[in-house]
Amino acid sequence: MRDQQLVIVGASSGGLDAVLALLAALSPDYSVPLLVVLHQRANRESGVPAMLARNTHLQVLEVEDKLSINAGHLYVAPPNYHVLIEKEKLLSLSIEPPVNYCRPSIDVTLESAAFVYREWLVACVLSGANQDGAEGAREVKRRGGRVYVQDAAEAQVGTMPQAVAAAVSVDGVLSMGGMAEMLNRMNRSECAT
Amino acid sequence: MIAAVERNSELLDDFEIEVECLLEALFLRWGHDFRGYSRASLRRRVARYLADTGIQRMADLQHELIRDPQRCQHFVRGLTVNVTDMFRDxxxxxxxxxxxxxxxxxxxxxxxxxxxxxxxxxxxxxxxxxxxxxxxxxxxxxxxxxxxxxxxxxxxxxxxxxxxxxxxxxxxxxxxxxxxxxxxxxxxxxxxxxxxxxxxxxxxxxxxxxxxxxxxxxxxxxxxxxxxxxxxxxxxxxxxxxxxxxxxxxxxxxxxxxxxxxxxxxxxxxxxxxxxxxxxxx
Missing domain, CATH: 3.40.50.150 (Vaccinia Virus protein VP39)
Known part of the structure; x- marks a missing residue:
């Protein structure tokens, strides 16, 4: 039943290193689906999926129109598109205007994911220099999901995780090692059920 | 029958049900068919439309959409996404x-x-x-x-x-x-x-x-x-x-x-x- 849960990792400036550190600390049997929303420059082919693929056992896919969400996979939001989640647990894309000057916007993804995954959603907001993710985190909490942020002291840029922690009562302020541990635990308890 | 109702209320929340009704009304009254559109983005735009116009309830929006062609036109324009660039990609x-x-x-x-x-x-x-x-x-x-x-x-x-x-x-x-x-x-x-x-x-x-x-x-x-x-x-x-x-x-x-x-x-x-x-x- 690992398909029942979804982990969304939102990251911006300084966030790629944090994502890599998180992946490095995931246990080899970790398989709850991960969706990474990383702010990237538009109109460039992204090197991020290939870079992540070299650093994880999970199968890495850049999000395409109506891709289904499956265990053992890591999905990456493509530059210049918002990623939304359909009720059928499909990923869908939109080129609606940028939100918080961002496309993909973490807020957009979190809001739509909270609607579908409710208490089965875990949102992790890492290093970044803006406020994207704070609105989305409110929606995640409202629907019963959990929100974790990177420890601002550890983050290269602490603004984004701090904005989230100011917006909602977060479930944890963690180092990347601590966040991986939390995800590993969640993965194990999923196994048991 | 009751079982079906209970099951549906578990699957769809109130806003989703209202969106489905709205799409049906738009089609029946004006022939605008958005029923085949992906819902995640559509829901977002309907919510945005309510916020932008200050219309409080979906029932009020539906009431207007059925009766007022101008409202309908305005709403339909709001539903479509119009973003592009010169030589995009x-x-x-x-x-x-x-x-x-x-x-x-x-x-x-x-x-x-x-x-x-x-x-x-x-x-x-x-x-x-x-x-x-x-x-x-x-x-x-x-x-x-x-x-x-x-x-x-x-x-x-x-x-x-x-x-x-x-x-x-x-x-x-x-x-x-x-x-x-x-x-x-x-x-x-x-x-x-x-x-x-x-x-x-x-x-x-x-x-x-x-x-x-x-x-x-x-x-x-x-x-x-x-x-x-x-x-x-x-x-x-x-x-x-x-x-x-x-x-x-x-x-x-x-x-x-x-x-x-x-x-x-x-x-x-x-x-x-x-x-x-x-x-x-x-």
Whole structure:
């Protein structure tokens, strides 16, 4: 039943290193689906999926129109598109205007994911220099999901995780090692059920 | 019966039920059919519409939509996403230059359908490309959209100059032969497309959901429209494109879209997988 849960990792400036550190600390049997929303420059082919693929056992896919969400996979939001989640647990894309000057916007993804995954959603907001993710985190909490942020002291840029922690009562302020541990635990308890 | 009701109330929350009712009402009253649209983005835009207009309840919106054609028009315009750029995804245009243009040269008359052209930036981009390749004299671009308001904008060929930096970059990256500025005039924080570019563009409304085939095209372009459709509707629209294309004609989709919903995918070959360009071969 690992398909029942979804982990969304939102990251911006300084966030790629944090994502890599998180992946490095995931246990080899970790398989709850991960969706990474990383702010990237538009109109460039992204090197991020290939870079992540070299650093994880999970199968890495850049999000395409109506891709289904499956265990053992890591999905990456493509530059210049918002990623939304359909009720059928499909990923869908939109080129609606940028939100918080961002496309993909973490807020957009979190809001739509909270609607579908409710208490089965875990949102992790890492290093970044803006406020994207704070609105989305409110929606995640409202629907019963959990929100974790990177420890601002550890983050290269602490603004984004701090904005989230100011917006909602977060479930944890963690180092990347601590966040991986939390995800590993969640993965194990999923196994048991 | 009761069991079914309980099950449904578990699957759909109140707002979702109201959205479904609204879509049904729009179709029954005005024939606007959004029932095949992907719901995540649609829900977002309905919520945004409520916030923007200050209408408090979905029931009130539905009441107005059924009775007031102006409200309906305003709402439908709000539902469609109208975002585009000059030479959006420049690699797509450079592949058009290298793979498609050489084949189009053999045609005495070239018909191109740009479906979902929004405010027209990409139609003008195509017109520039045809100029530079010496095909403008015998080509026509049918640029269509469901939204008549954005087509009015498209016909003016006037855009805000905050778009200009990206437009120039994209033009160069697409393999443009001169400067984008050779095709525009600027002033008053706007830029306007050279009227020559309009000569071979026909802007007209067309609804991919309810309207029919556009016949015998050599090239159909429909980018970042299918992402808003569910698979059943994608399948219908891709079939519409197939039927609108000449044998050997080309189909260009958005770079994250695919033919996977098409019943007979073997009727196309992949010309370039990265930019999602296909050719009808059957």
């Amino acid at each position: 420049p690699a797509f245009y450079s592949v058009l230059r290298t793979q498609v243009i050489p084949e189009l040269r053999s045609h005495p008359f070239i018909k191109i359908w740009h479906a979902g052209c929004s405010t027209g930036e990409e139609a003008y981009s195509m017109s520039i490309l045809l100029q530079e390749e010496g095909l403008a004299e015998r080509a026509v671009i049918y640029a269509t959209d469901i939204n008549s308001r954005v087509l009015e904008h498209a016909r003016t060929g006037i855009y805000h100059d905050k778009m200009l930096v990206t437009a120039r970059e994209n033009y160069q990256a697409s393999g443009g032969k001169v400067q984008l500025d050779d095709y525009i005039s600027t002033g008053y924080e706007r830029f306007i497309m050279d009227p020559v570019l309009k000569r071979n563009i026909v802007f007209t409304t067309h609804d991919l959901v309810t309207d029919q085939v556009f016949g015998e095209m050599q090239l159909v372009i429909c980018r970042n429209v299918l992402i808003y459709f569910r698979r059943e509707l994608q399948s219908r629209v891709l079939t519409l494109f197939y039927e609108s294309l000449d044998m050997g004609g080309f189909l260009g989709l958005g770079i994250k879209e695919s033919l996977s919903a098409l019943p007979n995918q073997n009727s196309f070959r992949i010309v370039d997988s990265a930019v999602r360009l296909f050719q009808r071969i059957d």
